[in-house]
Amino acid sequence: MYLDLSKRYFPLPQEVSSAGLGEPIITPEKVHLPVHYWDDAQGGKPGVAWDFNLLSLDGYSPETGWVKIDTSKLASIHIASFEKRRSVQRKASHSKKAKRVLSKYSRRERNRAGKHQLEIARVIQSVCGSVGLEELSKERMYTRSRLWNRRISRSDWRSIARILEERLGEAKVKELDPYGSSSFCSRCGWHNQDLNGADVFVCGGCALRINRQLNAAINLYMRLRFGYTTNWEDGRKRVEPKMEGASQREWWDHTVLPSLLGGCVLTGAKLKGTNELVRFLYDAVKPKLCYAYDRHADAYLRMPT
Numbered sequence: 001m002y003l004d005l006s007k008r009y010f011p012l013p014q015e016v017s018s019a020g021l022g023e024p025i026i027t028p029e030k031v032h033l034p035v036h037y038w039d040d041a042q043g044g045k046p047g048v049a050w051d052f053n054l055l056s057l058d059g060y061s062p063e064t065g066w067v068k069i070d071t072s073k074l075a076s077i078h079i080a081s082f083e084k085r086r087s088v089q090r091k092a093s094h095s096k097k098a099k100r101v102l103s104k105y106s107r108r109e110r111n112r113a114g115k116h117q118l119e120i121a122r123v124i125q126s127v128c129g130s131v132g133l134e135e136l137s138k139e140r141m142y143t144r145s146r147l148w149n150r151r152i153s154r155s156d157w158r159s160i161a162r163i164l165e166e167r168l169g170e171a172k173v174k175e176l177d178p179y180g181s182s183s184f185c186s187r188c189g190w191h192n193q194d195l196n197g198a199d200v201f202v203c204g205g206c207a208l209r210i211n212r213q214l215n216a217a218i219n220l221y222m223r224l225r226f227g228y229t230t231n232w233e234d235g236r237k238r239v240e241p242k243m244e245g246a247s248q249r250e251w252w253d254h255t256v257l258p259s260l261l262g263g264c265v266l267t268g269a270k271l272k273g274t275n276e277l278v279r280f281l282y283d284a285v286k287p288k289l290c291y292a293y294d295r296h297a298d299a300y301l302r303m304p305t
C-alpha cells in the first residue's frame, strides 16, 4: 500500500496554534492531548447538526467537533423588551398611546432580533455546507423552565431556519425529529429520565459525562447522518438512528471521541477501553469553535475557547 501524499493525514505543525492546544487528559493508558485544527483536506463543508437553546446554539459534526454560538445577547433583547412591554401594559391598559408605545417596542424588538438572526445564520453558513435542525412542529416534552426558554427562542430559530433555507437551498437544510435528543446518551442510548436542566449529562449506562447540549447535538447529528426510526415502547416514543447493525458505541468511540479530543498520545500502557476516558470528558472537552456577539464590531466573531 502506498501513502497518498496528496492527502493529508495529520495536521501540519504550523496549523496548530498555541490557542489550539487544550488541557491534556491523563488516563492510565494514554495521555490525550486535545489539538484543535481544521481538516480541510476533503474540501467541501461538512453537514452539522444544531441543538438550540435560549443561551446557545450547539453544533456537532465529526469534521468540526463541537461548535458553540453564544446567543445570550439575542435572548437579552427579548427579555428586555418583554419587561418594557409588561410595565406599559400595567400602567395603561386602555389608552391609545400605550398601544402605540407597545407596538413600537414590538417593532424594535423584531428589528433588533432580526439583525442577530442574520448574523447567526451567516456564522452557521461559514461553518457548514448543510445543516440538520430540530423540526419545530414536533414538540419536545418540556419542563416548565424550558417552556419559557423555548417560547422566546422558537421564533428566532424559525427565522434562522428560513434564512438558511433561502441561502443554502431547501435540500441542504434537513429537519430532524428532536424527540429525546437531550435525554438519551449519544454513546449507548441509555435514557436519563431525570435530567432536570443539569448542564452535564451523566450516563448511567456507560459512564459518559458530557455537556448536555453537546450530547443533544451529537444525537441530532446521528439522525442527520444515518437517518432514524421512530418506535413506540410501552406507550413511549423512541427515536433511534439507523445504524444498519453497526454498534453505536463503537461508532462513538472511533468517530466522535477523537473529534472532541483532537488527538491522542499513547503512553505505552495497555488499552483497556474508552470507558475511563469518557468519565473525564465533561471537564476536558471545550467547544473547538466558539462565536459570540461583539458590541464594537456589531457582529458575531470567533472567540478563543
Ligand SMILES: [Zn+2]
Residues within 6 Å of the ligand: 185, 186, 187, 188, 189, 190, 203, 204, 205, 206, 207, 208
Ligand atoms: Zn451511555
